[in-house]
Amino acid sequence: MGSVVEELETALAAGQVDRAEATLSRYAVDQAPILDYQLPLAVVFPESVPDVQAVVRICADSAVPIVPRGAGTGVSGGAHATQGCIILSLERMDRILDLNPDDETALVEPGVINAVLNEAAAVHGLMYAPDPASFRTSTIGGNVATNAGGLRCAKYGVTRDSVLALDVVLADGSLIHTGHQTFKGVAGYDLTGLFVGSEGTLGIVVGVTVRLKYLPRDVHTVAAFYPDFRLAAAGVLAVGRARVQPAIMELLDGGTLAQLDEIHGSDLTARGKSLLLVQTDGFGAAAEAEVVREVLKAGGATVTTEASAEAERLVELRRHSRGVEVDDEYRVGEDVAVPRSRLVDYVAALQGMAANYGVHLKVVAHAGDGNLHPTFWIDRKDSMVDTAAMARLQQVLDESITAALHMGGTITGEHGVGQYKLRWLGQEQPEPVREFQRRIKELFDPAGILNPGKAI
Structure with missing residues (x-):
């Protein structure tokens, strides 16, 4: 393979191919809680579409796997190196x-940072709506690969809802263009929608x-601060019944508030045991916010009228509510979604599981669309691995997924399947569906060199 x-x-x-050990180690993983990984043969840094095509053709000739990578902020192992691969950063x-401010569109390369695009759009009074928590470092290409979401999903949708067209290098090195520059367009099958969320398994996105x-x-x-999670979740439904569409609707449980207080020195736990954070925007923002306040007060919340600085601080705290830690073998942040009407039932089930298995739990949720991020963890014992505790952690993870599916949910709302969630994919998608997906993969990538072992 050295050849x-x-x-x-x-x-x-020069400088576009790096095989230094430090580089290989850094680029071998994303932020998924997966300890078993391989070092790539090299990390390649293309700077143009012809560069990507050249890399793909060389790897295809020798059947060398290619793992595309953005900023490495994914948490499902979609960018983890596999045996004998090339990392394509x-x-x-x-x-x-x-x-184009008149067309309200932008054409970007995949390495453009989400926040950078927003800064450029803001000059024209525009924004790129998807805003994952990692928006300051995550790339548009990575957002496309996982169909990333974020806090504004409730009103503006996920990445797929904002992607009009793609330029994609296929597994043989050829380049195709899918989609259109118009907001409408229904000619043929929706290949653009197919590529969004495919995690680099069908082609390498080089233009968006x-x-x-x-x-x-x-x-x-x-x-809105509540004495318990159940009332806060009821507040989510109450806002919906009032037919107000917030841009952001986030729900934080008591464990999350306590951790935020510990990390940031805030006093959230003194104000309640659960927090519902609702943000309205647009010309009707003030009127909508007033309706929200009245609805939530009627449901038992202590509702604050925040100054803009305090409001932005709360939003920022929510963006960092998973804490400063990165998921590892002891701590796993999940990404499931259930119908909004089942939020209370699901969190109650999670709390029961955590108690039964003796693991810690905190929950944050994009409550507007039922997407929850429960984090389970066990205490470390110095450098020793407590195998019994690790087994309990895995059991509660398995049960949390099964419970979400039984309530009509999904194993991943926005993080993608990657490598980490493959163990649960069969529970959500029956074999006939998975076989169709394998056939699609084979059509686009007959030699199986594009991000093998991921997504499907």
Whole structure:
């Protein structure tokens, strides 16, 4: 396989192929709680579409697997290195190629940082709506790969709802363009939608045309503190019944508030045992916020009228509510979704599981669309691995997934299947469906070199 690396070094410019051990180790993993991984043969940094095509053709000729990578902020192992692979880091392809304020579209390379695109769009009174918690570091290409969501999903949808067209390098090195520059377009099968969320298993995205939204002129944030999670979840449904559409609707349990207080020195736990954070935006933001306040007060909440600085602080605390830790063998953050009407039932089930198995639990949720991020963890015992505790942690993870599915939910709302969630995919998708997906994969990637062992 060394000859493949040498071919890549010959085909690309100096500094675009790196096989230093420190680089291999850094790029071998994303942020998933997976300890078993391989070092890649090399990390390749293309700077143009022809670079990507050259890499794919060289690897295809020798059947060398390619693992595409953005910023490595994923938490499902979608960018983990596999045996004998090349890591294809797209971070240097970071140009905004076009931003058309009249058409409200932008054409970007995959390495463009989410926040950078938003800064460029804001000059024109526009924004790129998807806003994953990692928006300051995550790339648009990575967002496309996982169909990433974020806090604004309740009103603006997920990445797929903002992608109009894609430029994709296929497994043989050829380049195709899918989609259109218009907001409407129904010609043929929706290949753009198929590529979004495919986690690099069908092709390598090298260009993304996105739809931009209007940057809200006014934003109002309502913080509603409750004595327990059940009442807070009921508040979510009450806002829906009032037919108000918040841009953000986030739910934090007592364990999350306590951790935020410990990390940031805030006093959230003194104000309640659960927090519902609602943000309205647009010209009607003030009126909508007032309706939200009245509805939540009627449901038993202590509702604050926050100054803008305090409101933004609460939103930022929510963005960092998983804490400063990275998932590992002792701590696993999950990503499931259930119908909103089952939020209370699901969290109650999680609390029962945590108590039964003796593990710790905290929960945050994109309550507007029923997407929850429960985090389970066990205490560390110095450098020793407590195998019994680890077994309990795995059992509660398995049961949490099964419970979500029984309530009409899904094993992943926005993080993707990657490598980590493959163990549960069969519970959600029956074999006939999985066989169709394998056949689609084989059509696009007959040699199986694109991110093998991921997503399906």
